[in-house]
Amino acid sequence: MPNLSDKGVYLPPSPIRKLVPYAEKAKSRGIKVYHLNIGQPDICTPQVAVDAVKNISDHVFEYGHSAGNESYRRKLVKYYESVGIDVTADDLMITVGGSEAIFMAMTICLNPGDEVLVPEPFYANYNGFAMEAGVNIKPISSTIANDFALPPMEDFERLITPRTKAILICNPNNPTGYVYSEEEYAQLRDIVLRHDLYLMADEVYREFCYDGTQCISVMNLKGIEQNVVMIDSVSKRYSMCGVRLGTLVSRNKAIIAAALRMGQARLCPPYLAQVAAEAALDTPASYFREVHDEYAARRNCIVEALNKIEGVYCPMPKGSFYSIVKLPIDSSERFAQWLLEEFEYKGQTVMLAPATGFYASCYLGHDEVRIAYVIKREDLLAAAECLREALKVYPGRKTTR
Incomplete structure (x- = not known):
């Protein structure tokens, strides 16, 4: 039979999901x-979203607009106004x-062989999106030792080559929080202006900032409006991960027009998902206060x-709701697998995400894991005890001083 394409063979599996079979086997052992x-x-997903889907009885699930239902987009505009x-x-x-919004942004703004600068560690699937688009990720060094801040301007600019065409950030960050x-946004703005780059920002965790910290949106940076692409989603904000609905936002009309052409592969966003998401935009402010505090x-x-x-x-x-954790271990991948295959404490164990999956380079993350604190507090304490x-x-534990 014919060979698969290079992309079909070489696209990497999700480093987060590849441990799932081990977790399933652990569960099968009780x-x-x-x-x-x-x-x-x-x-829980906001009740207004659940009710909106439950109450659909006689609607025809017709094709919608390729850009998304107009009523939903207009309502989203009001939400964005509410967050400035x-x-x-x-x-x-x-x-x-x-x-899909991230993949669209890469494919529309970059040609195969172009480079996108991304602070590491970064969301694992950025690697896969870049490979599908034929784009090269160049990591910006950012480690637990410097609290994951961006490097000084001169170090940042040394990374820029004639192939560099974009910067991609996630704010608040997954996986670091x-x-x-x-000041960092001012630096990014200056670099974008000086080198005429695109600035892409994954802002799906916008609502999750703590201790009075403010999340700045790239949409509010002056003088680079045509260079900016924002990625958003209802998945985390409304606990609607399975609805699979996001938004690509740009004032650059050419980018939106190109996104519409790319959308031919799926014709239009799912109708039911938009019904649920549009209703979710009516969620009372008290819901967000409770979720944020929790x-x-x-x-x-x-x-x-x-x-x-x-x-x-x-x-x-x-x-966000993540943190990178440094452990006294030889390998985050071995430790995560060992926890599921060989360890149990009072009939319990923990599933972690090895930090090596969130880096473009191999010299970082071997003794670090990402945790997601999205389970109940009593379960978090039990996991910490495990x-x-x-x-x-653990056989590969490192000696600590």
Whole structure:
């Protein structure tokens, strides 16, 4: 038979999901697995969204507009106004999840062989999107040692080559929980202007900032309006991951027009998903206050518990619902698999996401994991206790001073 394409053969599997079979086997042995590996919120989807889908009885599920239903886009505009982002419905392209929006942005703005600068560690699937688009990711060094801040301007600019065409950031960040400062955004703006680059920002965790930290949107940077693409999604904000509905936002009309042409592969966003998402935009503000406070409490709970374990360091994240945790281990991948295959404590174990999956380079992340604090506080404490006991007996534990 004919060979598969290079992309069909070489696209990497998700580093987060490849441990799932081991977790399933652990469960089949009767072991309770605490999932700290994936950003699947356990907080209920707003009731208004659930009711909107339940109450559909006699509608025809017709094709919608390729850019998304106009009523939904107009309502999204009002949401963006409420968070200080000034756009029109024509600046929005509704996508199948934020993932499609990121892939569209890369494919539309970059040619095969072009480079996109991305602060590492970064969301694992950026690698896959870049490979599909034929784009090369060039990592910007950002480590737990410097709290994941961007490097100084001169170090940043040394990375730029004639092939560099874009910068991609995630703010608040997945997987670190870092929130970029006003000064860092000013630096990004200057670099974009000086080198005429695109600035793409994955802002799906906008609502999750803590301790008074403010999330700045790239849509509010002056003088680079035509260079900016924002990615958004309802998945995390409304606990609607399975709805698979995102948004590509740009004031550059050429980008939106190109996105419409790319959308031919799926014709239009799913009708039912837009019904649910449009209703979710009517969610009372009290819902967000409760969700925000709960995640802040979960963050405090798990960070405090982990930092009490000998040899473990977990920085306090300012946003999202993730943190990178440094462990006294030889390999994050081996440790994560060992937890599921060989370890149990009182019939329980933990599923982690090895940090090596969030880096473009191989010299980082070997003793670091990403945790997602999206489960109940009592389960977070139980997971931390499991990790404490696991580190006592793990064969590849490093000696700590």
